[in-house]
Amino acid sequence: MPELPEVEVTRLGIAPAVTGWRATGAVTRVGGLRYPLPDDLGRRLAGQVLREVRRRGKYLLLHFDEGRLLLHLGMSGSLRLLPAGTPAARHDHVDLLFGKVLLRLTDPRRFGSLLWLPPEPAGHPLLDVLGIEPLEAAFTGRWLHAALRGRRGPVKPAIMDSHLVVGIGNIYASESLFRAGIDPRRAAGRISGQRCDRLADAVRATLNEAIAAGGSSLKDFIGSDGGKGWFQQSHFVYGRAGEPCRACGGPVRQVRQAGRATFFCPRCQR
DNA sequence: CTGGTCACCTGGAAGC
DNA sequence: TGCTTCCAGGTGACCA
Missing domain, CATH: 3.20.190.10 (MutM-like, N-terminal)
Structure with a gap:
């Protein structure tokens, strides 16, 4: 979970x-x-x-x-x-x-x-090997831009690397990149500072919203179904291959990166 | 150093 | 129905 x-x-x-x-x-x-x-x-x-x-x-x-x-x-x-x-x-x-x-x-x-x-x-x-906390103030677009510098691999696996930044798993990596309008296949080190700002904001917003959504069912923890509502959230792209993008209506695409499923909208994400 | 692949384990869904 | 195959939210070890 x-x-x-x-x-x-x-x-x-x-x-x-x-x-x-x-x-x-x-x-x-x-x-x-x-x-x-x-x-x-x-x-x-x-x-x-x-x-x-x-x-x-x-x-x-x-x-x-x-x-x-x-x-x-x-x-x-x-x-x-x-x-x-x-x-x-x-x-x-x-x-x-x-x-x-x-x-x-x-x-x-x-x-x-x-x-x-x-x-x-x-x-x-x-x-000791863990990277920065994405919900702390030090995690900024500027920080991200510097951290990704020199990385030639795609950005999505990069933001899932816990040695860099912790906590962004497979779902929220796709979701954050969608919100930032960034193609997950783009080389990590070739994303502009401005777009890194957007990405850092998107990561923070995505994680915070998910916490808020889960937090609404906190009482479930005293009982039998620990945090059940969580996985029922509607995602922008995750798990929606072939379905219409919620922003442009075009089909959501699925590819495989570093062994994991990646979802994105090729029209909204560049 | 970087990035990709595999292994770890179980269960659910899809395919035949 | 039942068997097989694939896939899943993580991540450390290993390899080129």
Whole structure:
């Protein structure tokens, strides 16, 4: 489920409910996801208070007294807040227990990750290589223009490179480029400063709108369907190959870039 | 360094 | 109906 907006909506959904709560243990039902799970997770967490839930790119960081849980939802992961004792279903791999409630990590494809990190300011290889946050003020057209300089490959895979800028997944890459009127096949390093301004604005607007849309269903996180409304959003181009462009009516095209499906309107995007 | 491909895993949809 | 094939929101390892 998760690009940056979904992760942020998850964060917003769980943080008010569990911040300040004391962990009472954990249940693990699988040996590992992308990486092996931390040893003795329940014993390690028990007694520690969850102080803060942060996000970095598509990662969530649960800050406890003595360290941090680094969590990634991969391609199919979700995190829900449920009453203690809620029976686990297939793919419910980890429960973090907080007395009367639990945080349940569900992830059919198991591309997600869950790692235990020492407290700040310790780094971690997965975090240290991450690029700029697109919703922070430093992410500007000027920054983007400089970051893309010298890149000869197409712009769409470039803006999905988490070493450059985090959080822009396959859906919002296509959507942002549509909003900016930029052809996804265009060489990244050959986009003018002015158009980089537009692209940076488009990325910000796209992500913020998606967060706002997901945020409207935040109450779903306390219940059974974690953030269900999210994938029902109507996109401008993503998943709409052959359908009429919402701006010009021409057919939306689909191509493959770096192994991923890209959608765009050849008339509106140059 | 850059960019492309593959692997990881399961499930749903489409095709035959 | 049932089997096969393809595809999916991420990303790190590996290769040219």
